[in-house]
Amino acid sequence: MRKTARIPRLTAVLAAAAAGALALSGTMPSNAAQSPEPASAPGLADAFRTAASQFDVPRELLVGIGYAESHLDDHDGQPSQANGYGLMHLVSNPSNPTMSEAAKLTGLGVERLAKDPGSNILGAAAVLDSYADQAGLTAEARKDPGKWYEIVAQYSHSADGPTARLYTDEVYKIIGTGVGAEGVSTKPLKVTPDRGQYANVAPLGTRTPASIAAVDYPGAIWNAASTSNYRVGRTAAITTIVIHVTQGSYAGTISWFKNPSAQVSAHYVVRSSDGQITQMVAEKDTAWHVRSANPYTIGIEHEGWVDQPSWFTDAMYRASAALTKNIADRRGIPKDRAHIVGHNEVPGNDHTDPGPHWNWNYYMQLVNDGNPPPQYNFSTYGTGVRVRSAPRLSASIVTTLPGPTQVYVVCQVQGDTVTAEGVTHNWWSKLRDQGGYMTNIYIDHPSAQLPGVPICT
Structure with a gap:
């Protein structure tokens, strides 16, 4: 039986909405219901506790989904x-x-649901509550987090059963281990998930002869993207590997790449917690991940967000x-930074991933069997040695190096022919990165090489 609607006491639950009337395009109409402004903002722990009580959703479940x-x-x-x-x-x-459902169920505007954490938690609880009602979950069953498995799977709106199970199993793994995030914690809770219709769904990662044959990398799990999200074949030789960050969860990214409307994909997705690769x-x-550079690149997505280093696990x-x-x-x-690059380093792209928290030095050492990529000490002479933002003549000049001096550079890609101070050649060199500070900085014309060091190409 449908319970009476649980409309929250807003002044006790929600944080203040952000000032202004910035609209979120493609979400809800501008006349979406708006709520009164609360007097104060609770902490996350209180927000989870209140939302769980208001909508009869286990607090551990809400925190598990959020984490x-x-x-x-x-x-x-x-x-x-x-x-x-x-x-x-x-x-x-x-x-x-889920955004429009939350707006309808709570009477809150999309702006608040998107930008205010307390409202966001409340909206998710309301959606989960409505799914539980539709499933006929009794008041007694609601107390057992294990009975919510199919509802959590529905909340994910995954592209298929295996991806829904991947998402939901991760939530229950978090419930089992507990959460110790800043301001919010849950104790490890032993839960027996009632998988219902998902009990007979093979978990993502179950290998078959066909899936083993499909992967290029033996350690990967095969799970094909929608054919609407990539192009069959290549129009150029593969020369570059591009590092991405998903701006979302592992399961959510996999599901999105399987969605025909996404119009985006990558060759691989890597999970944060254990390094699982799909x-x-x-x-x-040709995956669609770096616009005009798609034909000659391979894209690797990494679960997480560019502004949150906790996702970048060892x-x-x-x-x-x-x-x-x-x-x-x-x-x-x-295996150098000329050919293994971030999304933000590919010309014609406006993304910032993998962002300032990605440890390029450590990553490249791992790629090179624990050894750093080769770096060479070039001598320069004269004055006004130009430092550019990319290996091409049209790139902006960011500074000059007074001569004579010595600089460490990394072998870089072939570039345009450069004539400067009586030296003509068609190769470029890249200044050593300094924790992101000197990323993508090139010098025009190192005038002398160390003996025995090959020309950078």
């Missing part, structure tokens, strides 16, 4: 790759309506580096 989706970070209201918002990832895309596009085919670094090394060795790609 799986965002590590309990709202990312300042920035959307995920799938157009999801907040630490509970309320989504607005053609296959996931391949979604064959390397011989397990992820090691698994991804092993994958990158394997690709480079198989395809003859130099």
Whole structure:
């Protein structure tokens, strides 16, 4: 039987909405219901406790979903790759309506649900509550987190059964181990999930002869992206590996790449917690991840968010580096920062991933069997040695190096022919990165090489 509606006492539950009337395109109409402004903002722990009580959803379940989706970070209201918002990832895309459902159920506007953590938690609880009602979950059953398995799977709006099980199993794993995030904690809780219709769904990662044959990297799990999200074949030789961050969860990213409306994909996705790797596009085919550079690149997505270093675990670094090394060795790609680049370093792209928290020095050491990539000491002479932002003549000049001096550079890609101070050649060199400070900085014309060191190409 349908319970009476549980409309929250807003002044006791919600944090103040952000000032202004910034609209979230593609989410809800501008006349969506707005609530009164509360007088004060509770902490996350109180928000989870209140939402759980208000909507009869186990608190451990709410926290588990939030941690799986965002590590309990709202990312300042920035959307995920799938157009999801907040630490509970309320989504607005053609296959996931949780944002609009939350707005309808709570009477809160999309702006608040997206940008206010307390409202976001409340909206997710309301959606889960409505799914529990639809499933006929009794008041007694609601007390057992294990009885919510199918409801959590529904909340994910995954593309298929195996992906829904991947998502939901991760939530229950978090419930079992407990959460110790800043301001919010749960004790480890032993739960027996009632998987219902998912009991007979093979978990993602179950290998078959066909899936083993499909992967290019033996350590990967095959789970194909929608054919609407990549192009069969290549129009250029593969020369570059691109490092991405998903701006979302592992399961959510896999599900998004399987969604025909996404119009985006990558060859591989790497999980944060243990480095599990899923391949979604064959390397011989063109994934859509870096615009005009798609034809000659292989894309590797990493679970997490660019502004949150907690996602970049050692397990992820090691698994991804092993994958990158394997690709480079198989395809003859130099294992250096000329050919292993971030999304933000590819011309014609406006993304910032993998961001300032990605440890390039450590990653490249792992790719090179624990050794740093080769760096060479070039002598320069004269004055006004130009330092550019990319290996091409049209790139902006960011500074000059007074001469004579010596600089350490990394072998870099072939570039345009450069004539300067009586020296003509067609190769460029890159200044050594300094924790991101000197990323993508090139010098025009190192005038002398160390004896025995080959020309950088």
